[in-house]
Amino acid sequence: MEMYGVKGFPDGADIPTVALQVRALSLERAVQLAAARPIAAGLRLEALHIGGALKDYGEGVRYEGPWPWPGRSS
Incomplete structure (x- = not known):
């Protein structure tokens, strides 16, 4: 598990408005899991690998919320 x-971006925006932390087997699967969350509805999603996760916990969204750095893209 990884x-x-x-990051969730509104149409045409360079700065995301939401952030999610997702445990998944692949980048594509992480985007699928994030896209299923209401907070991500209608947003363009971009995923970034941030490390390994414990195998015992399975897939899922660990955190979801507003983008913590307003005015910054990363």
Whole structure:
């Protein structure tokens, strides 16, 4: 299992408005899991691998919330 950070961008925006931390087997699967969350509805999602996760916990969204750095893209 791997850990991914997923950023959610409104149409045409360079700065995300939401952030999710997702445990998944692949980057593509992390985006799928994030896209299923209401907070990500209608947003363009970009995922970034951020490290390994404990295998015992399975797939899922660990954190979701507003982008913690307003005015910054990363």
